[in-house]
Structures are given as C-alpha cells and as structure tokens.
Amino acid sequence: MNSSSPILLFDSGVGGLTVLAELRKLMPDAPVIYAADMAGLPYGAKSEAEVAARVAGLLGRMAERYNPRLICIACNTASTIALGMVREVLETPIVGTVPAIKPAAALTKTGTIGLLGTEATVRQRYVDDLEREFAQGKKLLRYGANGLVALGEAKLRGEEVSVDDVAKAAAGLVLQAGGENLDTVVLACTHFPLLEPELREAFGKDVSFVHGAEGIAKRIAHLLEGQKFPFWSKSFAVTTGGLEDFRRLSGAFENHGIMKLKRF
Numbered sequence: 001m002n003s004s005s006p007i008l009l010f011d012s013g014v015g016g017l018t019v020l021a022e023l024r025k026l027m028p029d030a031p032v033i034y035a036a037d038m039a040g041l042p043y044g045a046k047s048e049a050e051v052a053a054r055v056a057g058l059l060g061r062m063a064e065r066y067n068p069r070l071i072c073i074a075c076n077t078a079s080t081i082a083l084g085m086v087r088e089v090l091e092t093p094i095v096g097t098v099p100a101i102k103p104a105a106a107l108t109k110t111g112t113i114g115l116l117g118t119e120a121t122v123r124q125r126y127v128d129d130l131e132r133e134f135a136q137g138k139k140l141l142r143y144g145a146n147g148l149v150a151l152g153e154a155k156l157r158g159e160e161v162s163v164d165d166v167a168k169a170a171a172g173l174v175l176q177a178g179g180e181n182l183d184t185v186v187l188a189c190t191h192f193p194l195l196e197p198e199l200r201e202a203f204g205k206d207v208s209f210v211h212g213a214e215g216i217a218k219r220i221a222h223l224l225e226g227q228k229f230p231f232w233s234k235s236f237a238v239t240t241g242g243l244e245d246f247r248r249l250s251g252a253f254e255n256h257g258i259m260k261l262k263r264f
C-alpha cells in the first residue's frame with residue numbers, strides 16, 4: 001500500500017452505493033474505486049460455487065491492479081458466501097456486509113423479524129449462524145426477493161418504480177405463518193435500501209427497516225483512522241460489463257462524487 005491507495009468498494013451492481021453514501025458522510029475526501037460486476041449481476045440467482053469463484057477471482061485481479069488499502073465487499077450475497085475465502089487469499093483488509101440480524105433483534109418489540117435478501121443470501125449457513133447467535137428466542141422469517149435487485153438498478157437509471165412492484169416481496173414475508181407480527185425487517189441486500197420509500201409503503205408504518213450501511217461505513221472509517229489520503233487522488237467506478245449500459249447510471253454515481261466511469 002502507498003499513500004495514494006484507494007478504498008475498493010465492490011458489489012455486483014449499484015447496491016454498494018448505499019454503503020458509499022454512508023462512507024461519504026464520514027470520509028468525504030477518501031479516494032474510492034467503486035467496482036460493479038455488472039457482467040455477473042445478479043449474484044442472488046447464482047450458485048455458491050459461481051459467486052465464490054467470481055468474487056475471489058475478480059477481487060484478486062482488482063487488488064493487484066489498484067493496490068487498495070482496504071476492500072469492502074458491499075454485497076450481502078458475496079459476503080455471506082465468499083468473505084472467509086477472500087480473506088484467506090488476500091492480504092488487504094476486507095470489510096464484509098452481512099445481514100443486520102443483531103441490531104434487528106435488539107429493535108424488535110414483537111420478537112418477529114423479517115429477513116429480505118437475495119435467494120442465495122437467505123439460504124446461507126452464515127445466516128443460520130447469525131440467527132443462532134443473535135436472534136435466540138425470536139422468530140426470523142426469510143424471503144429471497146431477487147426481483148428487487150433489478151428494480152433498484154432500474155430506479156438508479158431513472159426509471160419509475162412503484163409500490164406495486166415491491167408488493168410481492170413484502171407479501172413474501174407478511175403472508176408467512178406468524179408474519180402478521182412482523183415489526184422489523186432486515187434489508188439484507190445492499191440494493192434494497194434504494195427502494196426503502198416503496199418498501200415502507202408496501203409494509204406499512206408499523207414496520208421498521210434495518211440495514212448495515214452505516215455500521216459498515218463506521219467500520220471502514222475506524223480501520224483507516226489516522227491514515228492520510230492525498231488531495232489529488234480521484235474516485236472512479238469500473239464495470240465488468242458494457243460501458244454504454246454503465247453510463248446510464250452516471251447520474252447515480254455523480255450524486256456520490258464519482259464522475260468517471262470505466263471498464264475493468
């Protein structure tokens with residue numbers, strides 16, 4: 001690492017911008033390379049082996065090319081599947097994004113928590129472990145809402161998303177046995193907070209949402225405390241997919257201080 005080393009923020013798409021938004025509040029000037037594996041999106045419909053191979057392979061190549069001081073896997077699907085493996089092979093400090101079951105368990109009054117993630121995330125053993133460790137005595141209902149990922153992407157491209165579009169995901173939790181007691185929902189995919197206003201309407205005012213973006217940003221800021229960033233270092237975003245398509249998201253990146261989009 002040298003003094004111009006950036007922070008690498010990795011997601012399958014634009015979900016990681018929900019983490020970047022929180023990071024900017026704490027570290028407004030830090031150079032960030034936002035890496036979107038658009039060629040691999042969506043991860044939530046892939047097998048564990050596919051996600052692990054993609055994430056480990058890409059992060060290895062990105063670490064070599066960009067020499068980041070820290071990597072944040074701003075994706076629950078990638079983190080719950082591959083965090084351990086990536087940490088084993090890379091020397092760079094890695095911050096993962098895992099479902100915020102612990103704060104949700106502290107917040108619920110009814111004892112019934114919903115977990116809204118991708119299909120791949122909600123079936124992970126990592127989630128079973130979090131449930132066992134932090135949600136003892138609570139009821140955790142899980143629903144894999146892959147459809148919300150494309151809706152989050154569409155919204156950031158400027159397309160209209162309505163409450164009807166997200167209603168199926170809400171029903172997927174509320175209509176389960178005991179779902180009528182739900183008062184806290186974990187948004188366990190970094191794309192989902194992009195749809196929080198629509199989800200809020202779909203779930204109704206008695207349900208609170210919890211996600212990890214703020215906590216992840218704090219963790220990154222803590223790990224990098226005291227480190228200097230040169231003023232000339234610039235942030236940019238890279239995609240593994242087509243650049244033309246990526247540029248349709250340029251407004252969303254500009255809102256987070258990222259003016260330059262490139263192909264990885």
Ligand code: DGL
Binds near residue numbers: 012040
């Ligand atoms: N943003 C990713 C997550 O947090 C998932 C998106 C995808 O399915 O690729 O799980």
